[in-house]
Amino acid sequence: MxxxxxxxxxxxxxxxxxxxxxxxxxxxxxxxxxxxxxxxxxxxxxxxxxxxxxxxxxxxxxxxxxxxxxxxxxxxxxxxxxxxxxxxxxxxxxxxxxxxxxxxxxxxxxxxxxxYNKINVPGEAEYYGRGVHYCATCDGAFYRDKKLAVVGGGNSAVQEAIFLTRFASHIDLLVRSEIKASEVLQHELKEFVHEGKITIHKGTTTEEILATDGKVSSVKVNQNGTEKEFKVDGVFVFVGxxxxxxxxxxxxxxxxxxxxxxxxxxxxxxxxxxxxxxxxxxxxxxxxxxxxxxxxxxxxxxxxxxxxxxxx
Ligand SMILES: Cc1cc2nc3c(=O)[nH]c(=O)nc-3n(C[C@H](O)[C@H](O)[C@H](O)COP(=O)(O)OP(=O)(O)OC[C@H]3O[C@@H](n4cnc5c(N)ncnc54)[C@H](O)[C@@H]3O)c2cc1C
The missing domain is CATH 3.50.50.60 (FAD/NAD(P)-binding domain)
Structure with a gap:
């Protein structure tokens, strides 16, 4: 045939x-x-x-x-x-x-x-689209004057965190080890840290995304062996x-x-x-x-x- x-x-x-x-x-x-x-x-x-x-x-x-x-x-x-x-x-x-x-x-x-690569922690899949996002251009505008966490330390995480400062009142940047973004981006990032718009948390592993009434309300992390929780309205994941x-x-x-x-x-x-x-x-x-x-x-x-x- x-x-x-x-x-x-x-x-x-x-x-x-x-x-x-x-x-x-x-x-x-x-x-x-x-x-x-x-x-x-x-x-x-x-x-x-x-x-x-x-x-x-x-x-x-x-x-x-x-x-x-x-x-x-x-x-x-x-x-x-x-x-x-x-x-x-x-x-x-x-x-x-x-x-x-x-x-x-x-x-x-x-x-x-x-x-999009996932971080595979509890809450990530459950609150996908309801507080957990992977695209700042797509969903950043939903977070005007809100607090966000950004997970990642590479070029895309730093670039997207900087972009999200247009909307969010504050961003916790959760970096597992060290920031691996380019020199130029790191230089730009410093300005936002200086202005208090972004706080960098190095040595920080994201462990769980928590919600109240079905909406993301905080993120639980382990920072160099110490358990911490950051109150946020949304989490943007940029890990490749x-x-x-x-x-x-x-x-x-x-x-x-x-x-x-x-x-x-x-x-x-x-x-x-x-x-x-x-x-x-x-x-x-x-x-x-x-x-x-x-x-x-x-x-x-x-x-x-x-x-x-x-x-x-
Ligand atoms: C949660 C989320 C929110 C988003 N929000 C927005 C937004 O608000 N605005 C916006 O502009 N963009 C948004 N995006 C991005 C947007 O969805 C993508 O840019 C767009 O869908 C890309 O279209 P595409 O056809 O190139 O690829 P895709 O939409 O990824 O489609 C590719 C298709 O190919 C299929 N496929 C893959 N491999 C094979 C194979 N080997 N054999 C057969 N089939 C295969 C896949 O199953 C998939 O259905 C969002 C993305 C996500 C995940």
């Missing part, structure tokens, strides 16, 4: 791939998306999205994800559940392994996103990202964080394979940009397919 070669296979069905699928299917480009978790990706598990343009009052993440899915399906996108574990270049087409089965495609869009790129390690060029490198057309190091959204090196980790990149990738895919036809 000959296996059909699809015009485009999209890996992941988060906002970026769904937006790309709206564009490709509207132009009758045969499109299938493989999703191993939840259609809508991270957006679908976000309580409220307040910064996606076009929704003046904000929109529930799940609602936004459902609308994106409906729009992509209206034009003919096929959404299948499946875990993509391998990608190979076979000259005139690519092969993807989905749940052990081979799927062939002329072009591929990888939009598998990135997961885990891009969903294990299945292309050694196949595509990745940056030092494991994110996929692309050129200006969002094409990866393998011709005909594109990447967009949170999995892409340089991503801003925002829904609006993931959607915008999905649209751009779709247009680049159209050009690539046209070029393939011209060559025939």
């Amino acid at each position: 000959t296996v059909k070669i699809r015009d485009v296979v999209m890996v992941g069905a988060g906002p970026s791939a769904l937006a790309a699928a709206v564009y490709t299917t509207r132009e009758d480009i045969d499109t299938v998306l493989y999703e191993k978790g939840v259609v809508g990706g991270m957006a679908a598990i976000t309580d409220k999205v307040d910064n996606y343009p076009g929704f003046a009052e904000g929109i529930e993440g799940l609602k936004l994800a459902e609308e994106l899915q409906k729009q992509a399906e209206r034009f003919g996108a096929e959404i299948e559940f499946g875990d993509v574990t391998e990608l190979r270049d076979e000259g005139d087409h690519k092969v993807l392994v989905v749940d052990g089965e081979e799927v062939k495609a002329r072009t591929v869009l990888i939009a598998t996103g990135s997961d 990202l885990k891009p969903n790129t294990q299945f292309v390690e050694g196949t595509l060029d990745l940056d030092t964080s494991g994110l996929i490198k692309t050129d200006a057309m969002l094409e990866t190091s393998m011709p005909g394979v594109f990447a967009s959204g949170d999995v892409r090196s340089g991503a801003t980790m925002q829904i609006a940009s993931a959607v915008g990149e999905g649209a751009s990738a779709a247009l680049a895919i159209r050009e690539y397919l046209n070029e393939l036809k011209r060559k025939k």
Whole structure:
């Protein structure tokens, strides 16, 4: 039996791939998306999205994800559940392994996103989105004049703690060992410490996130062997990202964080394979940009397919 070669296979069905699928299917480009978790990706598990343009009052993440899915399906996108574990270049087409089965495609869009690393302490999962957060740009504005704790001591933790001072009245920066952020950031951080906006707690391991009436109210830590509790209204965790790129390690060029490198057309190091959204090196980790990149990738895919036809 000959296996059909699809015009485009999209890996992941988060906002970026769904937006790309709206564009490709509207132009009758045969499109299938493989999703191993939840259609809508991270957006679908976000309580409220307040910064996606076009929704003046904000929109529930799940609602936004459902609308994106409906729009992509209206034009003919096929959404299948499946875990993509391998990608190979076979000259005139690519092969993807989905749940052990081979799927062939002329072009591929990888939009598998990135997961935030967790600290795995009691309260973290329970109060996710209700006081425990991983994105300052997304959720910082909910904490105007409130007290926050920021967990982490790397570049992203320091950068996000500084950003959060725009909203929060005070931030306890909980650092397990020493601050590992760049010299420039550490210099900037000192100014906020001097102003009393941020207090750095080195040698501090976060042990539990506690809540009162279902809302985060404090964080329990161990500071150099001494148990302490800080009263806070929210906890932002920045202990690194885990891009969903294990299945292309050694196949595509990745940056030092494991994110996929692309050129200006969002094409990866393998011709005909594109990447967009949170999995892409340089991503801003925002829904609006993931959607915008999905649209751009779709247009680049159209050009690539046209070029393939011209060559025939
Ligand atoms: C709690 C939280 C709140 C947020 N709030 C906001 C906000 O308010 N505003 C904002 O702009 N952004 C927010 N974000 C960020 C936003 O959700 C992401 O930037 C956006 O979802 C990225 O879209 P994406 O399509 O690139 O990736 P994702 O949404 O991560 O989707 C990728 C999809 O690919 C699937 N996948 C991964 N690997 C495979 C594989 N091997 N095979 C098949 N499928 C695979 C995943 O299951 C996932 O569904 C928030 C994120 C979180 C976690």
